[in-house]
Amino acid sequence: MTVVETSTEALLEFRGVEAHYGPVQALRSIDIRISKGEIVSLIGANGAGKTTLLSTIFGAPRASRGEILHRGEDIAKLPTNRVAARGIALVPEGRQIYADMTVEENLMMGTTAIGMSGYEDDRAAMFDLFPRLKERRNQIAGTMSGGEQQMLAIGRAMMARPELILFDEPSLGLAPLIVKRIFEVLAEIASMGKTIFLVEQNAHHALRLSNRAYVMVNGRIHMSGESASLLDNEDVRKAYLGLH
Numbered sequence: 001m002t003v004v005e006t007s008t009e010a011l012l013e014f015r016g017v018e019a020h021y022g023p024v025q026a027l028r029s030i031d032i033r034i035s036k037g038e039i040v041s042l043i044g045a046n047g048a049g050k051t052t053l054l055s056t057i058f059g060a061p062r063a064s065r066g067e068i069l070h071r072g073e074d075i076a077k078l079p080t081n082r083v084a085a086r087g088i089a090l091v092p093e094g095r096q097i098y099a100d101m102t103v104e105e106n107l108m109m110g111t112t113a114i115g116m117s118g119y120e121d122d123r124a125a126m127f128d129l130f131p132r133l134k135e136r137r138n139q140i141a142g143t144m145s146g147g148e149q150q151m152l153a154i155g156r157a158m159m160a161r162p163e164l165i166l167f168d169e170p171s172l173g174l175a176p177l178i179v180k181r182i183f184e185v186l187a188e189i190a191s192m193g194k195t196i197f198l199v200e201q202n203a204h205h206a207l208r209l210s211n212r213a214y215v216m217v218n219g220r221i222h223m224s225g226e227s228a229s230l231l232d233n234e235d236v237r238k239a240y241l242g243l244h
């Protein structure tokens, strides 16, 4: 494999990353590069290894080979809290909000990596983005709709003041109108200067939002490029967009 050296340092870079679950190899020589300010998407079918890839950033599972560089430093062996403290937040697959806690308590949990100083201001900014969460701040999170819970999961990640946000299938299981709203929110978050790495099965929306994209098949990066050209690519259209 040839490593292409470029002049600008990537914000996040995977170099030859592999990962295993016991004897089963889930990631194979992954090379991905994300620059500051980009929206990069990763699309692929069920079981391709997308969640595993995001999980290696936080060390579960740990990369068994290769490097995960954040600002040029290898973070593959750091404990989860140290990764979070570097300004990387995850909006996990299936939301994983604290269902028995209120909206407000869930938001507080998002500050673990940075502490509570500045909480009020951060919360106000977040409520500007999600007025619905402001209305529902005292509601038990598990009683909210799927769309509201997804907004809360995003809001909680934002409370850590991340520079880079990793989204794992934020549109999964939501109605088309809510999906549209989620993608509008992602665009707003990007316009706030955040860098976004978006994992999605909803390839159409993901490719329309992102600048660049990677296509994952069976634990490998199968294809990558400008999102606009992948949208026009015949193989991508057949496999992921249901078009011929």
Ligand SMILES: Nc1ncnc2c1ncn2[C@@H]1O[C@H](COP(=O)(O)OP(=O)(O)OP(=O)(O)O)[C@@H](O)[C@H]1O
Binding pocket: 021, 024, 026, 044, 045, 046, 047, 048, 049, 050, 051, 052, 053, 093, 201
């Ligand atoms: N904790 C685990 N233990 C063993 N195998 C696992 C574990 N988690 C994932 N796998 C396996 O690793 C492979 C990749 O799974 P992963 O969850 O990363 O896929 P994915 O692309 O996120 O799929 P989906 O779109 O369904 O979320 C699959 O074959 C899966 O069965």
Ligand SMILES: [Mg+2]
Binding pocket: 050, 051, 052, 093, 168
């Ligand atoms: Mg997944």
